[in-house]
Amino acid sequence: MADGQCFFPNRATERIFVGHIHKSGCNRLNMDSMLKAAILFWIPLLVIGFGVWLAISRKSKKFGIILSALAILVFLASPWTVPESDSTAGAHLILSLIAPTLLMVYGIHGMIFGGNVPVGRLDGSARWSGFLALFASFGILCFMHWSTFTPIWRGDVNPYWIVFWPTMLLFSTSLCAAASIGMVGYGENRLSESLKLASMSIVFAGITLSAMIFDGEYTSAQEFRDYLFLAVADILGIIAGCVLSIGVFAVVIWSYEKSLPNPENTHPPTSEELKKLVEIADYHIGGKEE
Numbered sequence: 001m002a003d004g005q006c007f008f009p010n011r012a013t014e015r016i017f018v019g020h021i022h023k024s025g026c027n028r029l030n031m032d033s034m035l036k037a038a039i040l041f042w043i044p045l046l047v048i049g050f051g052v053w054l055a056i057s058r059k060s061k062k063f064g065i066i067l068s069a070l071a072i073l074v075f076l077a078s079p080w081t082v083p084e085s086d087s088t089a090g091a092h093l094i095l096s097l098i099a100p101t102l103l104m105v106y107g108i109h110g111m112i113f114g115g116n117v118p119v120g121r122l123d124g125s126a127r128w129s130g131f132l133a134l135f136a137s138f139g140i141l142c143f144m145h146w147s148t149f150t151p152i153w154r155g156d157v158n159p160y161w162i163v164f165w166p167t168m169l170l171f172s173t174s175l176c177a178a179a180s181i182g183m184v185g186y187g188e189n190r191l192s193e194s195l196k197l198a199s200m201s202i203v204f205a206g207i208t209l210s211a212m213i214f215d216g217e218y219t220s221a222q223e224f225r226d227y228l229f230l231a232v233a234d235i236l237g238i239i240a241g242c243v244l245s246i247g248v249f250a251v252v253i254w255s256y257e258k259s260l261p262n263p264e265n266t267h268p269p270t271s272e273e274l275k276k277l278v279e280i281a282d283y284h285i286g287g288k289e290e
Contacts, residue, residue, distance in 0.1 A: 107134030176201035
């Protein structure tokens with residue numbers, strides 16, 4: 001037996017020993033990848049919320065903004081820093097959606113504040129530029145479905161994209177339709193805005209029907225329909241959950257208030273209290289200065 005070699009009494013013992021070593025190495029690698037994912041993905045994700053809280057609470061506004069910005073950069077870099085983690089598909093999708101999202105935010109801001117608003121009104125051209133930006137953002141999203149712009153992760157379609165796209169179309173269609181009906185039912189002289197929202201709802205519905213009929217570059221129409229039905233179930237579940245939670249909260253408040261005894265009548269104010277009240281009223285009404 002040469003130096004540095006192990007002696008095994010039979011081949012079965014050797015296979016068990018080698019398998020144990022291999023399993024230990026795989027477990028160590030899994031632990032290392034999980035640790036890297038926690039440090040470079042999950043912890044930065046939590047730090048983003050903590051930094052935003054610091055910025056909003058004004059306790060350390062500048063530090064909170066810097067902390068959130070650094071955490072966002074680390075989070076967005078996770079597809080390259082921890083590519084073995086399945087969770088980084090979310091960061092990959094966010095990176096893919098940055099351009100259309102910024103265009104959409106600019107477009108919505110221009111369309112809202114370029115109109116007849118009492119505060120922060122922009123130039124009239126902002127409404128048209130906002131409309132073009134919003135149209136361009138949805139055009140990019142459509143290209144991402146029907147062309148090679150589809151977010152590809154590990155050689156396949158990003159799993160979060162096929163969930164995001166049907167859900168966004170369904171939510172946009174429903175929201176625009178509900179807002180259009182709300183403006184007609186509860187607003188005054190809002191027919192023009194209501195028609196515009198109804199037109200946008202029809203456009204989103206047309207995009208949804210097109211995706212249900214025509215295959216995308218990497219996603220079939222059948223797959224889109226399956227995820228669309230799942231999105232319907234998700235949205236209905238969220239609505240049902242909100243209604244139930246509000247109902248339970250209302251029942252709890254109602255039962256608590258019902259169990260309270262009737263309030264007792266207070267005693268009439270004394271002469272001293274009336275005198276103090278007159279002095280305070282006279283001071284404020286008279287406009288005396290200190």
